Amino acid sequence: MINFRSTIFRALADPSRLKILDFLRPGEKCACDIVKAVGFAQPTVSRHLKVLIDCGILRRRREGNKMLYTNKFQDTRDNGSCGFKVH
Template structure:
């Protein structure tokens, strides 16, 4: 497929990362800008280790970027990657519709 940058395994990893409602909510919260882990924790009723697990999945899928500041991690969307993912999905779906 022309215009497709990611293979099916990469896309499956991304979709799996977004298959959890808590991770979708995290992405939504991060769409407003960088957030400290402490701010994200305030939005959920789960523990810090659970947040760390969700963030690890999102980071491994390249959806989120982390940086450490003091004792807290700060998270933001990997905007360039999310933009390319948007284009990738549109290309994939539109090519299938056109055929």
């Protein structure tokens, strides 16, 4: 459980990933929209999205030729805790 938590907190500690999560707050977006909104190169955004997916913060689904991403923790109060209590 500690390793899981440390993985989550490492993912959330990066300001670039927080910027992506903030952009996804209103709902599902495609990768191309995320790239435009955050102003990073596509490979950089892809790397950050993979980290957020691997630790369980984001969901990804394919629609046609687009990959759509959504934050599993839409309520921003949960972004810091990611589903577990922080005391």
